[in-house]
Amino acid sequence: MTGAHNDKTLDKTFDPAAIEAKWYAHWESNGLFRPHRPDAQPFTIVNPPPNVTGSLHIGHALDNTLQDVVIRYERLRGKDALWVVGTDHAGIATQMVVERQLEASQDKRTNYTREAFIDKVWEWKAESGGTITRQLRRLGCSMDWSREQFTMDPHFTKAVVKVFVDLYNQGLIYRDKRLVNWDPKLKTAISDLEVETRETKGGFWHFKYPLADGARRDDGLDYIEVATTRPETMLADMAVAVNADDPRYTSVIGKDIVQPLTGRRFKVVADEHADPELGSGAVKITPGHDFNDFEVGKRAGIRPGDMLNMFDAEAKVVQTADGLVPEKYLGRDRFVVRDMVVADMKAAGCLIPHVTKDKDGEEVAADFEPRTIQTPYGDRGGVVIEPWLTDQWYVNAEELAKAPLEAVRSGAIEIVPKTWEKTFFNWMENIQPWCVSRQLWWGHRIPAWYGPEKGDFGEIGLGWETDPKGKSVIRNRKVFVAETPEEMLEQAKRYYGQRELAIVGNDVGEAFDAYMKRGEIPIFRDPDVLDTWFSSALWPFATLGWPDATLPSPSGEGPGVGHVVPRSAANGDNPHPNPSPEGEGLAPSLLARHYPNDLLISGFDILFFWDARMAMQGIHFMKDVPWKRLYLHGLVRAADGQKMSKSKGNVVDPLGLIDQYGADALRFFMAAMESQGRDVKMDEKRVEGYRNFATKLWNAARFCQSNGIAASGSLAAPAAKSAVNRWIIGEVVETVAALDHAMADLRFDAAANAIYHFVWDQFCDWYIELIKGSFDDETRAVAGWVLDQILVMLHPFMPFVTEELWGALGERTDYPLITAKWPEPGVAVDAEAKREVEWLIALVGNLRTAKNELGIAPGAKLDAFLPEPSATTRGIVERNPAAIERLARLNGIRFEAAPAGAAMQVGAGDANVIIPLEGVIDIAAEKARLAKALEASTNEAKSLEGRLNNPAFVEKAKPEAVEKARADHAMHAAEAERLAAALARLG
RNA sequence: GGGCGUAUAGCUCAGUGGUAGAGCACUAUGUUGACAUCGUAGGGGUCGCAAGUUCAAUCCUUGCUACGCCCA
Incomplete structure (x- = not known):
């Protein structure tokens, strides 16, 4: 029914589905995605690793089509083209999926031990991990599957651990107590980038904070008015800030406030953060729960360790260290407490109502002023982020950002399109410390261990305390950061001397004393894992075997380097190591040969998350840029221009489009619509149009075949005498040049359009029509050659139909199109x-x-x-x-x-x-027709004449412009003359 | 508030300092040694608005308007 018959005669209709699976399997099983080309110039790209348990969405289709176009193009041009492929463990996302599955069966993560839960995640990975890679194959992506990577492969984990330890030893990773963005739903810290600000409707409440000890302001008032959008935080207020230059408050700076609900006494402090122009000019300060207040608190001399905390990990109220939070608030949700606090302040006469006039001009009082609030939400959990004071691991991003900034400035990294440079600079120049620890179970466990710190006299055992999460922790910790437990123990022995050491579980808790009584020093590993982006930042080099000289060999085949990493050190949590299959070219030089990568293609939405961090880690550890060019594309939007989202229900499934129109059509659409700096708007009619284009080509090839036109076998253009044949050869020459030019500039749209118009407008519409009726040997040779060049040039965009036709037009099983040669016509136009x-x-x-x-x-x-x-x-x-x-x-x-x-x-x-x-x-009709044409010609000639009669034009315009105007004028004048004569003939 | 982008035919988009193109849609049509998922012909745009630079502006500059995105 479909595809080619065994005798290779092409069917009348062409069915993409029938040929896609066949050719993909053929390419992959014959190793054609990475032909052995040890002497060729390498060309390398790495795919942005999709979430391992994810599925292909339309954005992947765009991203991977562009990469495949490039890699197929470079492969055809003879390069040793390597497209590294793999998937990301996607810490938060994957853990959430598995937790949701548990919830569906009335189960939950905390019913399991950490190890048992992680086993469940590995099971889910095994079950669903193949989905997206299968889908990438359906799209036709020619990735090097023989070396498929996963960010939690043992060798990758080894790289992650080494990077962490090295950065720690270099002082570029450190542990710090400061405010983090805390997601109370996921119960983990997240980075600034994972916070999205949304506008929400909220309120602005005004309160009286009474001055203590009878103090009064100059104007006689015995209180200070403060306003807040988050009243609940007053339970942990530690100051009121006013501006030193604000005359309303100069006399009370340094005086005490008594907070009405907690009775806590604190100072009125002077701080620039208080803006006299805004509201009352006074601000309540909650250093433990607000980023601005944290800084004010520090300036006021409050140490982070002393800042009051009033929330637990789920943002429920807990007692502060000074014990002043009234019992009734404890254990309640932050938003419940907000209402309670407002009511209680009102009852205490400390709420200042918001007074407005209604439509009749009557004054109306309300508890608060309605306001639009910029509210931070966690991008994964979807709940309001709470600034929370915890110990977390931070990367000194400012230091690591220096080299990438310089690399982009110097051109060592070229960002395409260039407009993104400014965004990149702007972010990198203002980069904040990167919080990399996550309170999750699924991910790379942080290679840090804690034991008790020795006292001034070397004594050990200063006790333990309860952290904000309610867990018992060693109060004064000594941290040991090491790649393996063995190395860690070495460090610990050096530190503790001849004492017995005990590595204990995640919760040292109450067992601490027991260990100490037995004379053992308990040491436990940091329970946290690393931000997923911390590991994917290593993708351009860790996938190539860094830090080892060679990649690990498959399981059971000798002492592969990946297997000398003890399980505990690799992660301690990975019972299902993903063996790295051995592929071709696992030479020690893989890393040297393919780093730096030539190009990275990614959506601009991960410029900061991923691209920038790859640049930081790549340059730091490899002493060279991760890629020479960074191509950023936009989003694929729905037909109406809206962002696609599941909640809006406007998501277009790329697999559905492939089913309907074929992968070639979808790919061509993506490439043709990808002009730099603009989002791609989904236009199904256009996908259909490119399906039609594939059919057009199919039929042209069918026609050629039925007229004895076959595979050329010649790279150079055949000798040709007839003008038509010489002309079409010249058109090929021009099309190759246009394609090469477009590809050099990464203008995917221009490249796609060049081949599209050559095939349809020149080859089908004119060349085939012109040669009908004169199939001599020369014409057959030229037509066969041109068709071959078409298949090669179109192959990066439409790999399936072109490979099928390539095979149908000639016996060349040993010379598949995917590894054919890019056109070299060897002639001029x-x-x-x-x-x-x-x-x-x-x-x-x-x-x-x-x-x-x-x-x-x-x-x-x-x-x-x-x-x-x-x-x-x-x-x-x-x-x-x-x-x-x-x-x-x-x-x-x-x-x-x-x-x-x-x-x-x-x-x-x-x-x-x-x-x-x-x-x-009808003579009248012909006269009218000629008259119309005459008018057009005359107008054109007149306009040009006017320009040429303008001395300024002739003097100042570029000579070419003047010359062209003269030629055009002559042409139109002659045409007008001809038409006038023609008209005259008709009488 | 800061930054970036976009505004061109009904729709989706290219493009150029010398008065504009594609695909789809639309109208008419079906002669041609593949193709109706096609062919042929055609209609349709003061290139967002205003000012400036220039011999010449859709293109460069500035301002404005509208929409979108990112950051604070």
């Missing part, structure tokens, strides 16, 4: 042939138009006269009788005067062909 064919095209086109306008049947075969042809035109006519008869549908063109009588007149180049139509045409 033949200008004479181009002029000749363009003359024929103009004649045919003008004749068709004229016939149509005069209502003459298109098929009517007519006589034609050309009384005084120029030598050139005469030659063209004499050399192309078949085309003139077949396409122009003329009984030849006679070089003699036309018989008297009505005639239509058609121009082409310098010729005016007269076609007698006595009794056939």
Whole structure:
């Protein structure tokens, strides 16, 4: 039914689905995605690793199509093209999926031990981990599956651990107690980038904070008015800040406030953060729960360790260290407490109502002023982020950002399109410490261990305390950061001397004393894991085998380097190591050969998350940029321009489009729509159009085949005498040049359009039409060669249909298209042939138009006269009788005067062909037609004449512009003259 | 508030300092040695608005308007 028969005769219709699976399996099983080319110039890209348990969405389709276009192009150009592929463990996302599954069966994570839960995640990975890689195959992506990577493979984990330890030893990773963005739903810290600010409707409450000890302001008031959008935080207020230059408050700076609900006494402090222009000019300060207040608190001399905390990990109220939070608030949710606090302040007479006038001009009092609040939400958990004071691991991003900034400035990394440079600079220049620890179970466990710190006299055992999460922790910790437990123990022994050490579980808790009593020093590993982006930042080099010289060999095959990493050190949590299959070219030089990568293609939405961090880690550890070029593309939007989202229900499934139109059509759409700096709007009609394009090509090939046109076997253009053949060879030359130019600039749209228009407009519409009826050997050779060049040039965009046709047109099983050679015509454009064919095209086109306008049947075969042809035109006519008869549908063109009588007149180049139509045409209609054309020509000529008569133009314009204007003027003037003469003939 | 982008035919988008193109849609049509997922012909745009630079502006500059995105 579909595809090619065994005898390779092409079917009338073409079914993408039938050929896609066949060719993909063929390419992959024959190792054609990475042919052995040890002597070729390497070309390397790495795919942005999708979430391992995810599935292909339309954005992946765009991203991976562009990468495949590039890698297939470079492979065809003979390079040692490597497209590294793999998936990301996606810490938060994957853990959430598995937790949701547990919830569905009334189960939950905390019903399991950490190890048991992680086992469940590995099970889920095994179950669903193949989905997206299968889908990438359906799209036709020619990745090197033989070396498929996973961010939690043992060798990758080794790289992650080494990076952490090295950065720690270099002082670029440190543990710090400061405010983090805490997600109370996921119960983990997240980085600044994972916080999205949303506008929400909220309130602004005004309160009286009474001055203590009878103090009064200069104006006599005995309180300070403060306002807040988060009243609940007053339970942990530690100051009121006013501006030192604000005359309303100068006399009370340093005086005490008594907070009405907690009774806590704290100072009025002077701080620049208080803006006299805003509200009352005074601000309540909650250093433990607000980023600005944290800084104010520090400036006021409050140490982070002393800042009051009033929330637990789920943002429920807990007792502060000073014990002043009233019992009734404890254990309640932050938003419940907000309402309670407002009510209690109101009852205490400390709420200042918000007074407005209603529509009748009456004053109305409300508890708060309605306001639009910029509220931080966690991008994964979707709940309001709470600034929370905890110990977390931070990367000194400011330091690591220096080299990437310089790399982009110097051009060592080229960002395409360039407009993104500014965004990149802006972010990198203002980069904040990167919080990399996550309170999750699924991920790379942080290679840090804690034991009790020795006291001033070397004594050990200063006790333990309860952390904000309610867990018992060693109060003064000594941290040991090491790649393996063995190394850690070495460090610990050096520190503790000859004491017995005990590595204990995650919760040292109450067991601490027991260990101490037994004379053992308990040491436990940091329970946290690393931010997923911390590991994916290593993708460009860790996938190539860093830090080992070679990659680990598969399980059970000798001492692969990946397996010397003890399980505990690799992660301690990975019972299902993903063996790295051995592929071709696992030479020690893999890393050296393919780093730096040549190009990275990613969506701009992960510029900061991923690209920037790859640049930081890549340059730091490899002493060179991760990639020479960074191409950023936009989003794929829904047809109405909206962002696609599950909640809006406007998500387009790329697999559905592939089913309907074929992968080639979807790919071509993605490439053709990818112009730099603009989002791609989904347009299914256009996908359909490119499916039609594939069908058009299919049928053209079918026609060629049925006329004895076959595979060329020649890289160079065949010798050709006929103008038509010389012309089409020249068109190939120009198309290759246009494609190469577009690809060099990563203009995917221009590249796709160049081949599209060559195939349809030049090859199908004109060349095939022109050669019909004259299939000589030369023409067969040229047509076969041109069709081959088309298949090669189109292959990066439409790999399936082109490979199928390549196979159908000739016996070349040992020379598949995917590894064929990029066109090298070896000839120049033949200008004479181009002029000749363009003359024929103009004649045919003008004749068709004229016939149509005069209502003459298109098929009517007519006589034609050309009384005084120029030598050139005469030659063209004499050399192309078949085309003139077949396409122009003329009984030849006679070089003699036309018989008297009505005639239509058609121009082409310098010729005016007269076609007698006595009794056939409506003379009035022909006159009208000519008059219309005459007017257009005359207007054009006049306009040009006006310009040429302007001395300023002739003097100041570029000579080429003047020259062109003169030529155009001459052309239009001559045309007008011809048309006028033609009109005159009609009387 | 800061930054970036976009505004061109009904729709989706290219493009150029010398008065504009594609695909789809639309109208008419079906003669041609593959293709109706096709062919042929056609209609349709003061290139968001205003000012400036220039011999010349859709293109460069500035301002404005509208929409979108990122950061604070």
